[in-house]
Amino acid sequence: MAQVSKKTIKIKGQLLDLSVPRVMGILNITPDSFYSDSRMASLDEVMDRAEGMQNDGATFIDIGGYSTRPGAREISVSEEAERVLPVIEALNKNFPDLIISIDTFRSEVARQSVLSGAHIINDVAGGILDDNMFDTVAELGVPYILMHMRGTPQTMSKLTDYDFLIPRILKELGEKLINLRQKGVSDIIIDPGFGFAKxxxxxFELMKNLTEFHKLGCPLLVGISRKGMIYNTLNVSAKEALTGTTVLNTISLQQGASIIRVHDVQPAVEAVKLWMATSGVNEKIVI
Known part of the structure; x- marks a missing residue:
């Protein structure tokens, strides 16, 4: 496996430099996201939130229409598509500089979303819940976020037995990475899958060993925003987990994360800027 992570991806017809870490803002178009403040019901509310994220420095906006919290209710493909497609179309119209990510594990939703203007597919299931996902990604020719998960959102909390955690996750991701490469997918981002079947x-073992994932040779995305690993450890609520989120995002940056996926863009952008300043990076900071 490669020892140096790739630092560019081709997106929207251009190369995006990830040597400067980027921030991905989360827009949940669901009524049952684990973090209640991220739930939005109207298109106007979504556009307002997206504008705020862009002004705060987000490079990506990640649109999700299916809650993947543990025990989440399953919805149909058509219902998921009906939630996200109007948002993608409106974002493209109103914020053409944003990179739109579709957060889905269903190939048909991914296909419709890309045809409606999404630029990247963020698959929390890493292909395990839809046998057509890898072929669809290859056909569409867009970047793909490959996340580690076991089971489904409804069963994953019971699938946490690993012989050796880091080597096993690396093996499972590595096998999928080979499959994607063989199908011609070249722009792949790795997400270790915090909170999914862990x-x-x-x-926290994942967090301590993030540098191991650079062996896969891909940019690394970390999504720990307001998750249970933070609020359960601190004995607070998800609403009170921003400080903990910022701390762990900073630790992720120290270990080479290229993208941090968050509910709160401004604190994340500030963490990136301060990390870069303390790391002695002299190039211009462009977020």
Missing amino acids: TTAQN
């Missing part, structure tokens, strides 16, 4: 202790 206990709190396992999540």
Whole structure:
């Protein structure tokens, strides 16, 4: 496996430099996201939130229409598509500089979203819940976020037995990476999958060993925003987990994360800027 992570991806017809870490803002178009403040019901509300994220410095906006919290209710493909497609179309019209990510594990939703203007597919299931996903990504020719998960959102909390956590996750991701490469997918981002089929202790083991994932040779995305590993450890609520989120995002940056996926863009952008300043990076900071 490669020892140096790739630092560019081709997106919207251009190369995006990830040597400067980027921030991905989360827009949940769901009524049951684990973090209640991220739930939005109207298109106007979504556009207002997206504008705020862009002004705060987000490079990506990640649109999700299916809640993947543990035990989340399953919805149909058509219902998921009906939630996200109007948002993608409106974002493209109103914020043409934003990179739109579609957060889905369903190939048909991914296809419709890209045809409606999404630029990247963020698959929390890493292809395990839809046998057509990898072929669809290859056909569409867009970047793909490959996340590690076991089971489904409804069963993953029971699938946390690993012989050796880091080597096993690397093996499972590596096998999928080979499959994607063989199908011609070249722009792949790795997400270790914090909170997905992992206990709190396992999540912190992942955090301590993030540099191991550079062996896969891809940019690394970390999504720990307001998750249980933070609020359960601190004995606070998800609403009170921003400080903990910022701390762990900073630790992620120290270990080479290229993208941090968050509910709160401004604190994340500030963390990136301060990390870069303390790291002695002299190039111009462009977020």
